[in-house]
Amino acid sequence: MTATYFTGLLLGFGLIIPIGAQNVFIFSQGLTAGMPRALWAVVAAGVCDTILIVLGAVGAGVLISSVPGLREILLVGGAGLLIYLGVSSLRAKVKDEEEAADPDVVSVRGVLFKTASVSLFNPHAILDTVVIIGATIAAQQMADRMAFTFGAVTASWVWFLVLAVGAAMLRQFLTPRRRLWFDRVSGLIMLFFAGLLLFELGKSLA
Template identity: 60%
Template sequence: MTAAYFTGLALGLALIVPIGAQNVFVFGQGVTLGMPRALWAVVGAGLCDTLLIVLGAAGTSVLLDSVPGLRPAMLVAGALFLTYLGVKSLRTKPADFDDLTGTWSRGQVLRQTAAVSLLNPHAILDTVGVLGAAITAQAAATRLPFAIGAVTASWTWFLILAAAAHGMRRFLTKERRVWFDRVSGVILLVFAAWLAVEFVQTFV
């Protein structure tokens, strides 16, 4: 069972660590306002990944291929939302950080994190599809520790991202944070364009 746990942990990290919209968003929350805002982004991302992994283990991955139009709809929704976040980040100004200090809410961070997590087809395919299939392929006695390992990977990685981002804040002036936000915006727009291209290719 210990081996199954660490196998799930390793596979989870392999899928979650590579840069993606979810990672960029969580890291950005930590750089922008630090803790506790970044922790709420961790909670949102961790809960969404946990839900998707559980759904994958329950066999929901079959729906991704069996429901007509589901994948194109996910691609459009993800592209639009990432475009919104990307443009918003590109328009950041130093004064915006003063305005944000007293206006953010836990609900706002959780909603935005959930949208980034659940409107991202690649994240869903990784968690529901790949991890779900890997869990169901395990022997019955090792499925639970394998799944717990995958969930642990998600939460651990997002905590590391948030802590690293929070630690960077002491070296970043408002002007430097503006440029970080703009770079994040460009990355999010690249992911949006990627989803848009995949949407077009579904009809080719």
């Protein structure tokens, strides 16, 4: 059981560590809001990933793969969301960054909503995490599936916490203007991922 848990843990890290819109958003929260405010993003992302992994464990991946047109809908929705978040980051100003650093100004509801959006409306998270982890869980012995699932879930929570804490530690070395430039770089990264999703959409429709 222990070996199965660590196998799930390694697979979870392998899927979650590569840079993506979700990771960029959580890192930016740690950088702009600091701790413990960034924990709201960690909790939201962790809960969303847990939901997706559990859905994969109960076989939702097979259902998702079999629904015609669902992949294209997810690609359009994900691209639209990333374009919105990317443009918002590019339009940020120094004053906005200074206000974001104030715990009284940070909107917990806004952080939870944006984190959930980046997590649940991310086509790669749904198609890759649900389908890949779901298929891997299904390949395990029945007695080992719970441990494997728990290992994959643990990887998500640990990684999101590491991102937020690491960003919060860097925060003290960055001025509001430098954090502004990071925000703009984050915006460009999100627009880049939006472009990739639209490219995939174009290939699917060709």
